[in-house]
Amino acid sequence: MAAKRQSVAETLADVTSRRPVLEPVLRAFEPLLSAGHALAGKLADPVREAGLRLPELQWDRAQQGVSLLAGVSLTGIAGPMRQAAEELLPLLTTIEAVAPHADSLRAFFLRPVEAPAESADSRDALAEAVVAGRSIESIARDGGVEPDVLAFVTGFVVSPVLHAMVAAAVPEEGDAPWDTGGAWQQGYCPVCGAFPTIAWLDKPILDDKNAYLAGGGGKKHLHCSMCGAAWKFLRGACPSCGKEVSGTMEMLRETEAARGERLDWCTKCNTYCPTVDLREREAVPNLDALALGMMHLDMVAARKKLRPLRPSFWNMY
Ligand SMILES: [Zn+2]
Ligand SMILES: [Zn+2]
Incomplete structure:
Protein backbone atom coordinates (compact mmCIF):
# COMPACT_ATOMS: atom_id res chain seq x y z
CA MET A 1 0.00 0.00 0.00
CA ALA A 2 1.39 3.39 -0.98
CA ALA A 3 1.73 5.93 1.83
CA LYS A 4 -0.60 8.92 1.75
CA ARG A 5 0.91 12.02 0.12
CA GLN A 6 0.22 15.28 1.91
CA SER A 7 -0.51 18.53 0.08
CA VAL A 8 1.36 21.75 0.82
CA ALA A 9 -1.48 22.85 3.12
CA GLU A 10 -1.60 19.52 4.98
CA THR A 11 2.16 19.48 5.45
CA LEU A 12 2.20 23.02 6.82
CA ALA A 13 -0.82 22.37 9.10
CA ASP A 14 1.05 19.40 10.52
CA VAL A 15 4.13 21.57 11.18
CA THR A 16 2.03 24.35 12.73
CA SER A 17 0.42 21.94 15.19
CA ARG A 18 3.87 21.05 16.48
CA ARG A 19 5.53 24.49 16.14
CA PRO A 20 2.85 27.17 16.60
CA VAL A 21 5.55 29.85 16.70
CA LEU A 22 6.13 29.38 12.95
CA GLU A 23 2.49 29.87 12.01
CA PRO A 24 2.70 33.50 10.74
CA VAL A 25 5.62 32.71 8.42
CA LEU A 26 4.10 29.50 7.12
CA ARG A 27 0.77 31.20 6.55
CA ALA A 28 2.49 33.98 4.61
CA PHE A 29 4.21 31.61 2.19
CA GLU A 30 1.56 28.90 1.87
CA PRO A 31 -0.30 30.51 -1.10
CA LEU A 32 2.95 30.83 -3.05
CA LEU A 33 3.98 27.20 -2.42
CA SER A 34 0.47 25.89 -3.17
CA ALA A 35 0.18 27.89 -6.38
CA GLY A 36 3.60 26.72 -7.59
CA HIS A 37 2.71 23.12 -6.85
CA ALA A 38 -0.64 23.33 -8.67
CA LEU A 39 0.97 25.06 -11.66
CA ALA A 40 3.29 22.14 -12.30
CA GLY A 41 0.18 20.03 -13.06
CA LYS A 42 -1.56 22.72 -15.11
CA LEU A 43 1.53 23.23 -17.24
CA ALA A 44 1.82 19.59 -18.33
CA ASP A 45 -0.01 20.19 -21.63
CA PRO A 46 1.42 23.63 -22.47
CA VAL A 47 4.93 22.30 -21.83
CA ARG A 48 4.41 19.32 -24.12
CA GLU A 49 2.82 21.51 -26.81
CA ALA A 50 5.78 23.89 -26.65
CA GLY A 51 8.03 20.90 -27.44
CA LEU A 52 9.83 21.16 -24.11
CA ARG A 53 11.17 17.87 -22.85
CA LEU A 54 14.22 16.50 -21.10
CA PRO A 55 16.90 15.03 -23.36
CA GLU A 56 17.55 11.27 -23.09
CA LEU A 57 20.05 10.43 -20.39
CA GLN A 58 23.48 9.59 -21.77
CA TRP A 59 25.45 7.31 -19.49
CA ASP A 60 28.92 8.79 -20.03
CA ARG A 61 27.72 12.39 -19.69
CA ALA A 62 25.87 11.47 -16.49
CA GLN A 63 29.00 9.75 -15.14
CA GLN A 64 30.95 12.94 -15.84
CA GLY A 65 28.42 14.90 -13.78
CA VAL A 66 26.82 16.84 -16.67
CA SER A 67 23.20 17.67 -15.77
CA LEU A 68 20.56 16.89 -18.41
CA LEU A 69 19.64 20.51 -19.11
CA ALA A 70 23.22 21.81 -19.21
CA GLY A 71 23.65 23.70 -22.48
CA VAL A 72 20.22 22.61 -23.76
CA SER A 73 18.07 25.14 -25.64
CA LEU A 74 14.85 26.10 -23.84
CA THR A 75 13.33 27.92 -26.81
CA GLY A 76 9.56 28.06 -26.34
CA ILE A 77 9.67 28.16 -22.53
CA ALA A 78 8.53 31.82 -22.65
CA GLY A 79 4.88 30.74 -23.10
CA PRO A 80 4.61 28.45 -20.06
CA MET A 81 6.73 30.94 -18.06
CA ARG A 82 4.26 33.68 -18.90
CA GLN A 83 1.41 31.45 -17.73
CA ALA A 84 3.25 30.74 -14.46
CA ALA A 85 4.00 34.45 -13.99
CA GLU A 86 0.31 35.35 -14.40
CA GLU A 87 -0.51 33.30 -11.31
CA LEU A 88 2.63 33.88 -9.27
CA LEU A 89 3.36 37.60 -9.76
CA PRO A 90 0.30 38.74 -7.75
CA LEU A 91 1.64 36.62 -4.85
CA LEU A 92 5.33 37.45 -5.28
CA THR A 93 4.70 41.20 -5.46
CA THR A 94 3.20 41.11 -1.95
CA ILE A 95 6.73 40.42 -0.67
CA GLU A 96 8.13 43.69 0.65
CA ALA A 97 11.38 43.61 -1.32
CA VAL A 98 9.61 42.72 -4.57
CA ALA A 99 6.59 45.07 -4.37
CA PRO A 100 8.35 48.24 -5.65
CA HIS A 101 9.30 46.33 -8.83
CA ALA A 102 5.81 45.06 -9.65
CA ASP A 103 5.38 47.16 -12.81
CA SER A 104 8.71 46.27 -14.40
CA LEU A 105 8.21 42.57 -13.53
CA ARG A 106 4.76 42.53 -15.13
CA ALA A 107 6.07 44.30 -18.22
CA PHE A 108 8.87 41.74 -18.53
CA PHE A 109 7.04 38.47 -17.82
CA LEU A 110 3.52 39.18 -19.08
CA ARG A 111 4.24 40.72 -22.48
CA PRO A 112 2.83 38.61 -25.34
CA VAL A 113 4.86 35.74 -26.73
CA GLU A 114 5.72 36.36 -30.37
CA ALA A 115 5.98 33.68 -33.02
CA PRO A 116 9.35 31.91 -32.63
CA ALA A 117 10.70 33.18 -35.95
CA GLU A 118 10.07 36.85 -35.11
CA SER A 119 12.89 37.36 -32.66
CA ALA A 120 14.66 35.61 -29.80
CA ASP A 121 12.57 35.89 -26.62
CA SER A 122 14.59 37.11 -23.65
CA ARG A 123 12.47 34.92 -21.35
CA ASP A 124 13.88 31.85 -23.12
CA ALA A 125 17.40 33.24 -22.64
CA LEU A 126 16.63 34.00 -19.00
CA ALA A 127 15.53 30.43 -18.25
CA GLU A 128 18.62 29.06 -20.02
CA ALA A 129 20.90 31.37 -18.02
CA VAL A 130 19.28 30.36 -14.72
CA VAL A 131 19.64 26.64 -15.44
CA ALA A 132 23.24 27.15 -16.60
CA GLY A 133 24.06 29.23 -13.51
CA ARG A 134 25.11 32.15 -15.75
CA SER A 135 24.72 35.83 -14.91
CA ILE A 136 21.35 37.34 -15.81
CA GLU A 137 22.66 40.89 -15.42
CA SER A 138 22.43 41.93 -19.10
CA ILE A 139 18.99 40.35 -19.59
CA ALA A 140 17.78 42.26 -16.53
CA ARG A 141 19.29 45.53 -17.77
CA ASP A 142 17.77 45.15 -21.24
CA GLY A 143 14.42 44.20 -19.69
CA GLY A 144 14.46 47.14 -17.29
CA VAL A 145 14.27 44.99 -14.14
CA GLU A 146 16.53 45.09 -11.08
CA PRO A 147 18.88 42.05 -11.47
CA ASP A 148 18.56 40.72 -7.89
CA VAL A 149 14.78 40.96 -7.99
CA LEU A 150 14.61 39.36 -11.43
CA ALA A 151 16.81 36.46 -10.26
CA PHE A 152 14.62 35.91 -7.20
CA VAL A 153 11.34 36.00 -9.13
CA THR A 154 12.65 33.92 -12.03
CA GLY A 155 13.37 31.02 -9.70
CA PHE A 156 9.67 30.84 -8.85
CA VAL A 157 8.46 31.35 -12.42
CA VAL A 158 10.76 28.80 -14.08
CA SER A 159 10.39 26.16 -11.38
CA PRO A 160 6.83 24.91 -12.20
CA VAL A 161 7.77 24.65 -15.89
CA LEU A 162 10.79 22.50 -15.04
CA HIS A 163 8.62 20.46 -12.65
CA ALA A 164 6.26 19.69 -15.55
CA MET A 165 9.20 18.61 -17.73
CA VAL A 166 10.55 16.31 -15.00
CA ALA A 167 7.11 14.82 -14.28
CA ALA A 168 6.79 13.90 -17.96
CA ALA A 169 10.17 12.11 -17.89
CA VAL A 170 9.77 10.09 -14.69
CA PRO A 171 7.96 6.73 -14.90
CA GLU A 172 5.06 6.12 -12.49
CA GLU A 173 6.83 3.08 -11.13
CA GLY A 174 10.46 2.15 -11.02
CA ASP A 175 13.61 4.24 -11.11
CA ALA A 176 14.00 7.61 -12.79
CA PRO A 177 16.48 7.52 -15.71
CA TRP A 178 19.23 9.09 -13.57
CA ASP A 179 18.80 6.49 -10.79
CA THR A 180 18.96 3.53 -13.15
CA GLY A 181 22.14 1.56 -12.60
CA GLY A 182 23.66 4.31 -10.49
CA ALA A 183 24.04 6.62 -13.50
CA TRP A 184 24.19 9.79 -11.38
ZN1 LIG B 1 31.16 18.73 2.79
ZN1 LIG C 1 16.71 20.23 -10.39
Whole structure:
Protein backbone atom coordinates (compact mmCIF):
# COMPACT_ATOMS: atom_id res chain seq x y z
CA MET A 1 0.00 0.00 0.00
CA ALA A 2 1.39 3.39 -0.98
CA ALA A 3 1.73 5.93 1.83
CA LYS A 4 -0.60 8.92 1.75
CA ARG A 5 0.91 12.02 0.12
CA GLN A 6 0.22 15.28 1.91
CA SER A 7 -0.51 18.53 0.08
CA VAL A 8 1.36 21.75 0.82
CA ALA A 9 -1.48 22.85 3.12
CA GLU A 10 -1.60 19.52 4.98
CA THR A 11 2.16 19.48 5.45
CA LEU A 12 2.20 23.02 6.82
CA ALA A 13 -0.82 22.37 9.10
CA ASP A 14 1.05 19.40 10.52
CA VAL A 15 4.13 21.57 11.18
CA THR A 16 2.03 24.35 12.73
CA SER A 17 0.42 21.94 15.19
CA ARG A 18 3.87 21.05 16.48
CA ARG A 19 5.53 24.49 16.14
CA PRO A 20 2.85 27.17 16.60
CA VAL A 21 5.55 29.85 16.70
CA LEU A 22 6.13 29.38 12.95
CA GLU A 23 2.49 29.87 12.01
CA PRO A 24 2.70 33.50 10.74
CA VAL A 25 5.62 32.71 8.42
CA LEU A 26 4.10 29.50 7.12
CA ARG A 27 0.77 31.20 6.55
CA ALA A 28 2.49 33.98 4.61
CA PHE A 29 4.21 31.61 2.19
CA GLU A 30 1.56 28.90 1.87
CA PRO A 31 -0.30 30.51 -1.10
CA LEU A 32 2.95 30.83 -3.05
CA LEU A 33 3.98 27.20 -2.42
CA SER A 34 0.47 25.89 -3.17
CA ALA A 35 0.18 27.89 -6.38
CA GLY A 36 3.60 26.72 -7.59
CA HIS A 37 2.71 23.12 -6.85
CA ALA A 38 -0.64 23.33 -8.67
CA LEU A 39 0.97 25.06 -11.66
CA ALA A 40 3.29 22.14 -12.30
CA GLY A 41 0.18 20.03 -13.06
CA LYS A 42 -1.56 22.72 -15.11
CA LEU A 43 1.53 23.23 -17.24
CA ALA A 44 1.82 19.59 -18.33
CA ASP A 45 -0.01 20.19 -21.63
CA PRO A 46 1.42 23.63 -22.47
CA VAL A 47 4.93 22.30 -21.83
CA ARG A 48 4.41 19.32 -24.12
CA GLU A 49 2.82 21.51 -26.81
CA ALA A 50 5.78 23.89 -26.65
CA GLY A 51 8.03 20.90 -27.44
CA LEU A 52 9.83 21.16 -24.11
CA ARG A 53 11.17 17.87 -22.85
CA LEU A 54 14.22 16.50 -21.10
CA PRO A 55 16.90 15.03 -23.36
CA GLU A 56 17.55 11.27 -23.09
CA LEU A 57 20.05 10.43 -20.39
CA GLN A 58 23.48 9.59 -21.77
CA TRP A 59 25.45 7.31 -19.49
CA ASP A 60 28.92 8.79 -20.03
CA ARG A 61 27.72 12.39 -19.69
CA ALA A 62 25.87 11.47 -16.49
CA GLN A 63 29.00 9.75 -15.14
CA GLN A 64 30.95 12.94 -15.84
CA GLY A 65 28.42 14.90 -13.78
CA VAL A 66 26.82 16.84 -16.67
CA SER A 67 23.20 17.67 -15.77
CA LEU A 68 20.56 16.89 -18.41
CA LEU A 69 19.64 20.51 -19.11
CA ALA A 70 23.22 21.81 -19.21
CA GLY A 71 23.65 23.70 -22.48
CA VAL A 72 20.22 22.61 -23.76
CA SER A 73 18.07 25.14 -25.64
CA LEU A 74 14.85 26.10 -23.84
CA THR A 75 13.33 27.92 -26.81
CA GLY A 76 9.56 28.06 -26.34
CA ILE A 77 9.67 28.16 -22.53
CA ALA A 78 8.53 31.82 -22.65
CA GLY A 79 4.88 30.74 -23.10
CA PRO A 80 4.61 28.45 -20.06
CA MET A 81 6.73 30.94 -18.06
CA ARG A 82 4.26 33.68 -18.90
CA GLN A 83 1.41 31.45 -17.73
CA ALA A 84 3.25 30.74 -14.46
CA ALA A 85 4.00 34.45 -13.99
CA GLU A 86 0.31 35.35 -14.40
CA GLU A 87 -0.51 33.30 -11.31
CA LEU A 88 2.63 33.88 -9.27
CA LEU A 89 3.36 37.60 -9.76
CA PRO A 90 0.30 38.74 -7.75
CA LEU A 91 1.64 36.62 -4.85
CA LEU A 92 5.33 37.45 -5.28
CA THR A 93 4.70 41.20 -5.46
CA THR A 94 3.20 41.11 -1.95
CA ILE A 95 6.73 40.42 -0.67
CA GLU A 96 8.13 43.69 0.65
CA ALA A 97 11.38 43.61 -1.32
CA VAL A 98 9.61 42.72 -4.57
CA ALA A 99 6.59 45.07 -4.37
CA PRO A 100 8.35 48.24 -5.65
CA HIS A 101 9.30 46.33 -8.83
CA ALA A 102 5.81 45.06 -9.65
CA ASP A 103 5.38 47.16 -12.81
CA SER A 104 8.71 46.27 -14.40
CA LEU A 105 8.21 42.57 -13.53
CA ARG A 106 4.76 42.53 -15.13
CA ALA A 107 6.07 44.30 -18.22
CA PHE A 108 8.87 41.74 -18.53
CA PHE A 109 7.04 38.47 -17.82
CA LEU A 110 3.52 39.18 -19.08
CA ARG A 111 4.24 40.72 -22.48
CA PRO A 112 2.83 38.61 -25.34
CA VAL A 113 4.86 35.74 -26.73
CA GLU A 114 5.72 36.36 -30.37
CA ALA A 115 5.98 33.68 -33.02
CA PRO A 116 9.35 31.91 -32.63
CA ALA A 117 10.70 33.18 -35.95
CA GLU A 118 10.07 36.85 -35.11
CA SER A 119 12.89 37.36 -32.66
CA ALA A 120 14.66 35.61 -29.80
CA ASP A 121 12.57 35.89 -26.62
CA SER A 122 14.59 37.11 -23.65
CA ARG A 123 12.47 34.92 -21.35
CA ASP A 124 13.88 31.85 -23.12
CA ALA A 125 17.40 33.24 -22.64
CA LEU A 126 16.63 34.00 -19.00
CA ALA A 127 15.53 30.43 -18.25
CA GLU A 128 18.62 29.06 -20.02
CA ALA A 129 20.90 31.37 -18.02
CA VAL A 130 19.28 30.36 -14.72
CA VAL A 131 19.64 26.64 -15.44
CA ALA A 132 23.24 27.15 -16.60
CA GLY A 133 24.06 29.23 -13.51
CA ARG A 134 25.11 32.15 -15.75
CA SER A 135 24.72 35.83 -14.91
CA ILE A 136 21.35 37.34 -15.81
CA GLU A 137 22.66 40.89 -15.42
CA SER A 138 22.43 41.93 -19.10
CA ILE A 139 18.99 40.35 -19.59
CA ALA A 140 17.78 42.26 -16.53
CA ARG A 141 19.29 45.53 -17.77
CA ASP A 142 17.77 45.15 -21.24
CA GLY A 143 14.42 44.20 -19.69
CA GLY A 144 14.46 47.14 -17.29
CA VAL A 145 14.27 44.99 -14.14
CA GLU A 146 16.53 45.09 -11.08
CA PRO A 147 18.88 42.05 -11.47
CA ASP A 148 18.56 40.72 -7.89
CA VAL A 149 14.78 40.96 -7.99
CA LEU A 150 14.61 39.36 -11.43
CA ALA A 151 16.81 36.46 -10.26
CA PHE A 152 14.62 35.91 -7.20
CA VAL A 153 11.34 36.00 -9.13
CA THR A 154 12.65 33.92 -12.03
CA GLY A 155 13.37 31.02 -9.70
CA PHE A 156 9.67 30.84 -8.85
CA VAL A 157 8.46 31.35 -12.42
CA VAL A 158 10.76 28.80 -14.08
CA SER A 159 10.39 26.16 -11.38
CA PRO A 160 6.83 24.91 -12.20
CA VAL A 161 7.77 24.65 -15.89
CA LEU A 162 10.79 22.50 -15.04
CA HIS A 163 8.62 20.46 -12.65
CA ALA A 164 6.26 19.69 -15.55
CA MET A 165 9.20 18.61 -17.73
CA VAL A 166 10.55 16.31 -15.00
CA ALA A 167 7.11 14.82 -14.28
CA ALA A 168 6.79 13.90 -17.96
CA ALA A 169 10.17 12.11 -17.89
CA VAL A 170 9.77 10.09 -14.69
CA PRO A 171 7.96 6.73 -14.90
CA GLU A 172 5.06 6.12 -12.49
CA GLU A 173 6.83 3.08 -11.13
CA GLY A 174 10.46 2.15 -11.02
CA ASP A 175 13.61 4.24 -11.11
CA ALA A 176 14.00 7.61 -12.79
CA PRO A 177 16.48 7.52 -15.71
CA TRP A 178 19.23 9.09 -13.57
CA ASP A 179 18.80 6.49 -10.79
CA THR A 180 18.96 3.53 -13.15
CA GLY A 181 22.14 1.56 -12.60
CA GLY A 182 23.66 4.31 -10.49
CA ALA A 183 24.04 6.62 -13.50
CA TRP A 184 24.19 9.79 -11.38
CA GLN A 185 26.61 10.11 -8.45
CA GLN A 186 26.61 13.86 -7.77
CA GLY A 187 25.25 15.93 -4.90
CA TYR A 188 23.66 18.42 -7.33
CA CYS A 189 20.57 17.87 -9.47
CA PRO A 190 20.86 15.48 -12.44
CA VAL A 191 18.32 17.62 -14.34
CA CYS A 192 18.95 21.31 -13.61
CA GLY A 193 22.22 21.27 -11.66
CA ALA A 194 20.85 23.02 -8.54
CA PHE A 195 21.77 21.79 -5.08
CA PRO A 196 19.01 19.96 -3.18
CA THR A 197 16.78 21.81 -0.72
CA ILE A 198 15.98 18.73 1.36
CA ALA A 199 16.86 15.06 1.58
CA TRP A 200 14.77 12.11 2.66
CA LEU A 201 15.32 8.54 3.78
CA ASP A 202 12.78 6.22 2.19
CA LYS A 203 10.30 3.87 3.85
CA PRO A 204 10.52 0.09 3.69
CA ILE A 205 8.86 -1.22 0.53
CA LEU A 206 6.17 -3.76 1.15
CA ASP A 207 5.22 -6.06 -1.71
CA ASP A 208 1.40 -5.85 -1.77
CA LYS A 209 0.74 -9.16 -3.46
CA ASN A 210 3.03 -11.30 -1.40
CA ALA A 211 3.14 -9.30 1.84
CA TYR A 212 6.85 -9.56 2.21
CA LEU A 213 9.39 -6.83 2.70
CA ALA A 214 10.84 -6.01 -0.71
CA GLY A 215 13.24 -3.39 0.64
CA GLY A 216 14.26 -2.35 4.14
CA GLY A 217 14.07 1.39 3.50
CA GLY A 218 16.44 4.03 4.81
CA LYS A 219 18.05 4.81 1.47
CA LYS A 220 18.89 8.47 1.04
CA HIS A 221 17.40 10.61 -1.73
CA LEU A 222 18.03 14.27 -2.48
CA HIS A 223 15.19 16.53 -3.64
CA CYS A 224 15.59 19.53 -5.96
CA SER A 225 12.99 22.24 -5.33
CA MET A 226 13.89 23.98 -8.57
CA CYS A 227 12.75 21.17 -10.91
CA GLY A 228 11.25 18.55 -8.57
CA ALA A 229 13.75 15.84 -9.49
CA ALA A 230 14.87 13.39 -6.82
CA TRP A 231 17.91 11.16 -6.93
CA LYS A 232 19.61 8.54 -4.79
CA PHE A 233 22.73 9.54 -2.92
CA LEU A 234 25.26 7.86 -0.63
CA ARG A 235 24.11 8.20 2.96
CA GLY A 236 27.52 8.89 4.46
CA ALA A 237 28.70 11.36 1.84
CA CYS A 238 28.51 15.16 1.69
CA PRO A 239 26.48 16.45 -1.29
CA SER A 240 28.59 19.62 -1.35
CA CYS A 241 32.23 18.53 -1.11
CA GLY A 242 31.75 14.84 -1.89
CA LYS A 243 33.77 13.70 1.13
CA GLU A 244 32.84 10.24 2.28
CA VAL A 245 34.91 9.34 5.30
CA SER A 246 33.34 7.86 8.39
CA GLY A 247 32.43 10.68 10.77
CA THR A 248 32.19 13.34 8.04
CA MET A 249 28.43 13.77 8.31
CA GLU A 250 26.85 14.80 11.61
CA MET A 251 23.21 15.09 12.54
CA LEU A 252 21.41 17.90 14.29
CA ARG A 253 17.91 17.33 15.61
CA GLU A 254 15.43 18.45 18.22
CA THR A 255 15.00 16.19 21.18
CA GLU A 256 11.19 16.21 20.99
CA ALA A 257 8.58 15.92 18.24
CA ALA A 258 11.21 15.64 15.55
CA ARG A 259 9.20 13.13 13.47
CA GLY A 260 12.32 12.20 11.54
CA GLU A 261 13.28 15.83 10.86
CA ARG A 262 16.93 16.78 11.23
CA LEU A 263 19.80 18.56 9.54
CA ASP A 264 22.65 16.53 8.09
CA TRP A 265 25.80 18.62 8.09
CA CYS A 266 29.36 18.12 6.92
CA THR A 267 32.22 18.59 9.36
CA LYS A 268 34.64 19.18 6.45
CA CYS A 269 32.90 22.03 4.57
CA ASN A 270 30.24 23.13 7.13
CA THR A 271 27.29 22.94 4.73
CA TYR A 272 24.00 21.36 5.77
CA CYS A 273 20.90 19.94 4.18
CA PRO A 274 17.54 19.47 5.95
CA THR A 275 16.65 15.77 5.99
CA VAL A 276 13.54 13.81 6.90
CA ASP A 277 13.51 10.13 7.76
CA LEU A 278 10.19 8.92 6.32
CA ARG A 279 10.42 5.74 8.39
CA GLU A 280 9.41 7.95 11.34
CA ARG A 281 6.27 9.28 9.61
CA GLU A 282 3.07 7.78 8.27
CA ALA A 283 2.19 10.15 5.43
CA VAL A 284 4.70 11.52 2.96
CA PRO A 285 4.95 15.31 3.37
CA ASN A 286 5.21 17.79 0.52
CA LEU A 287 8.98 18.23 0.62
CA ASP A 288 9.14 21.89 -0.43
CA ALA A 289 6.64 22.77 2.29
CA LEU A 290 8.48 20.67 4.86
CA ALA A 291 11.78 22.39 4.04
CA LEU A 292 10.08 25.70 4.90
CA GLY A 293 8.58 24.13 8.03
CA MET A 294 12.07 23.14 9.22
CA MET A 295 13.31 26.73 9.30
CA HIS A 296 13.71 26.56 13.08
CA LEU A 297 16.64 24.24 12.35
CA ASP A 298 18.01 26.76 9.82
CA MET A 299 18.26 29.19 12.71
CA VAL A 300 20.10 26.68 14.89
CA ALA A 301 22.47 26.00 11.99
CA ALA A 302 23.11 29.71 11.46
CA ARG A 303 24.14 30.04 15.12
CA LYS A 304 26.58 27.17 14.59
CA LYS A 305 28.00 29.05 11.57
CA LEU A 306 26.84 26.37 9.14
CA ARG A 307 25.82 27.28 5.57
CA PRO A 308 22.71 25.95 3.79
CA LEU A 309 23.59 23.75 0.82
CA ARG A 310 20.96 25.69 -1.14
CA PRO A 311 19.78 29.01 0.31
CA SER A 312 15.98 29.30 0.18
CA PHE A 313 13.71 32.30 -0.04
CA TRP A 314 12.94 32.38 3.68
CA ASN A 315 16.60 32.90 4.55
CA MET A 316 17.30 35.25 1.61
CA TYR A 317 14.65 37.92 2.09
ZN1 LIG B 1 16.71 20.23 -10.39
ZN1 LIG C 1 31.16 18.73 2.79
